[in-house]
Amino acid sequence: MPTSDNDPPPVYREIAEELRAAITSGRLSDGDRVPGENDLMKRYGVARATARQALSVLINEGIVVPIRGSGVYVRAFRPLRRHGPKRLSRDLWGGGRAIWQADAGDRPFETDSVVVDEVPAQPHVARALDLPERTPVLRRRRRYRLDERPMQLATSYLPRELVHGTPITEVDTGPGGIYARLAELGHAPAHFTEEIRVRMPTPGEIEALSLSAGTPVLDVLRTALTDDRLAVELNEMTLDGSAYVLQYDFEA
Amino acid sequence: MPTSDNDPPPVYREIAEELRAAITSGRLSDGDRVPGENDLMKRYGVARATARQALSVLINEGIVVPIRGSGVYVRAFRPLRRHGPKRLSRDLWGGGRAIWQADAGDRPFETDSVVVDEVPAQPHVARALDLPERTPVLRRRRRYRLDERPMQLATSYLPRELVHGTPITEVDTGPGGIYARLAELGHAPAHFTEEIRVRMPTPGEIEALSLSAGTPVLDVLRTALTDDRLAVELNEMTLDGSAYVLQYDFEA
Numbered sequence: 001m002p003t004s005d006n007d008p009p010p011v012y013r014e015i016a017e018e019l020r021a022a023i024t025s026g027r028l029s030d031g032d033r034v035p036g037e038n039d040l041m042k043r044y045g046v047a048r049a050t051a052r053q054a055l056s057v058l059i060n061e062g063i064v065v066p067i068r069g070s071g072v073y074v075r076a077f078r079p080l081r082r083h084g085p086k087r088l089s090r091d092l093w094g095g096g097r098a099i100w101q102a103d104a105g106d107r108p109f110e111t112d113s114v115v116v117d118e119v120p121a122q123p124h125v126a127r128a129l130d131l132p133e134r135t136p137v138l139r140r141r142r143r144y145r146l147d148e149r150p151m152q153l154a155t156s157y158l159p160r161e162l163v164h165g166t167p168i169t170e171v172d173t174g175p176g177g178i179y180a181r182l183a184e185l186g187h188a189p190a191h192f193t194e195e196i197r198v199r200m201p202t203p204g205e206i207e208a209l210s211l212s213a214g215t216p217v218l219d220v221l222r223t224a225l226t227d228d229r230l231a232v233e234l235n236e237m238t239l240d241g242s243a244y245v246l247q248y249d250f251e252a
Numbered sequence: 253m254p255t256s257d258n259d260p261p262p263v264y265r266e267i268a269e270e271l272r273a274a275i276t277s278g279r280l281s282d283g284d285r286v287p288g289e290n291d292l293m294k295r296y297g298v299a300r301a302t303a304r305q306a307l308s309v310l311i312n313e314g315i316v317v318p319i320r321g322s323g324v325y326v327r328a329f330r331p332l333r334r335h336g337p338k339r340l341s342r343d344l345w346g347g348g349r350a351i352w353q354a355d356a357g358d359r360p361f362e363t364d365s366v367v368v369d370e371v372p373a374q375p376h377v378a379r380a381l382d383l384p385e386r387t388p389v390l391r392r393r394r395r396y397r398l399d400e401r402p403m404q405l406a407t408s409y410l411p412r413e414l415v416h417g418t419p420i421t422e423v424d425t426g427p428g429g430i431y432a433r434l435a436e437l438g439h440a441p442a443h444f445t446e447e448i449r450v451r452m453p454t455p456g457e458i459e460a461l462s463l464s465a466g467t468p469v470l471d472v473l474r475t476a477l478t479d480d481r482l483a484v485e486l487n488e489m490t491l492d493g494s495a496y497v498l499q500y501d502f503e504a
């Protein structure tokens with residue numbers, strides 16, 4: 001891999017590199033306290049500013065987390081495996097299970113702050129659902145929590161005409177959720193497209209997902225289409241990037 | 253969406269929010285100069301520290317980029333669409349085209365710093381390739397550039413026994429690349445699994461990918477299996493998170 005070929009790296013980087021090696025090798029593991037500024041000053045004979053700089057490299061990478069008034073800790077990382085194709089298989093929601101249950105396994109999860117309303121379709125929503133701009137769409141916003149920890153924000157848009165007066169407009173959509181209800185209406189999702197982008201969170205997202213410093217988010221944009229290619233849902237999800245591994249399987 | 257329900261946000265956040273709205277609405281677009289500290293101080297009647305804090309919110313989110321001695325600019329975002337299933341279809345590499353060409357379209361791309369060597373399989377490589385730990389594997393490291401810009405670092409591991417003495421051990425593997433050569437050896441990839449994680453880059457990656465402040469990276473880990481489920485390649489990729497949209501299509 002291309003590396004810089006000239007000067008030796010500055011001291012703070014070497015210290016950061018040693019701490020990183022201790023973490024990736026497992027000598028320091030999930031939740032362990034990382035040596036603090038004073039420890040580093042003593043161990044390496046460096047100034048406080050250098051010790052601080054070394055720690056902030058790792059904080060910015062998100063592999064350690066500062067806890068105010070306590071110290072810096074290795075991030076406890078027990079990511080959710082989100083298996084794209086498997087979790088959306090018809091067997092699952094057809095069988096009355098929540099899609100989210102596929103990710104969470106036996107860990108306790110819940111949906112909170114569900115807000116359902118109707119809004120005019122913004123341009124990107126209209127495009128995804130193949131509707132004229134500003135056509136009324138049903139919007140469902142919610143947050144998912146696992147082991148009490150907020151993991152994901154999601155906003156679904158569905159054509160109002162399709163879902164008006166159905167349980168899809170209720171806070172609780174019943175067993176199997178939106179997709180099971182769409183199937184009952186004769187519009188079962190058959191094809192999915194997911195688009196993934198990554199970025200740093202907005203201040204509002206940092207709050208809503210309780211993100212620690214140096215944690216990026218994943219934007220997952222899913223479109224659900226029926227067998228005859230009618231777009232029935234656009235779902236905009238924002239995932240805590242430290243909490244997820246996304247998996248997709250496909251054929252050559 | 254859950255939002256804070258108590259105090260009004262601090263002034264620097266409101267300013268950041270207005271600038272963000274100007275960018276997402278398109279009033280400020282790719283490559284435009286964002287108002288600087290002096291402009292913000294004058295426009296909002298705030299102290300320099302507040303103006304600076306507002307700008308740093310957007311810099312940390314990665315939607316604007318500071319250019320030393322010049323100002324702060326809206327990040328020119330023309331991401332590559334990396335279509336998981338399509339780009340790895342047999343038609344493509346079977347037809348002698350580079351997989352990368354599927355992403356790049358007509359834009360000029362190149363592979364640089366190709367390094368090929370043999371190493372003992374580390375635990376995660378051994379696990380993915382279903383080999384005993386420390387079995388010799390061929391390692392291919394390279395960097396991909398598009399329009400001169402580094403976009404991706406990739407390291408492939410293949411069982412040495414399978415590829416020893418074949419063009420796969422050469423710097424230039426020929427038309428259709430590794431997968432076309434594996435097919436000729438009777439080991440055509442048929443199934444792929446991709447795992448996606450997101451994190452902040454290491455200092456070495458910031459250098460190798462010329463990343464600007466506040467840019468996360470995507471780790472994509474791909475395993476290629478033959479029809480009879482023999483693992484023939486593990487590819488560890490690190491992508492500039494600001495440069496990619498990943499797309500996956502699948503069925504319910």
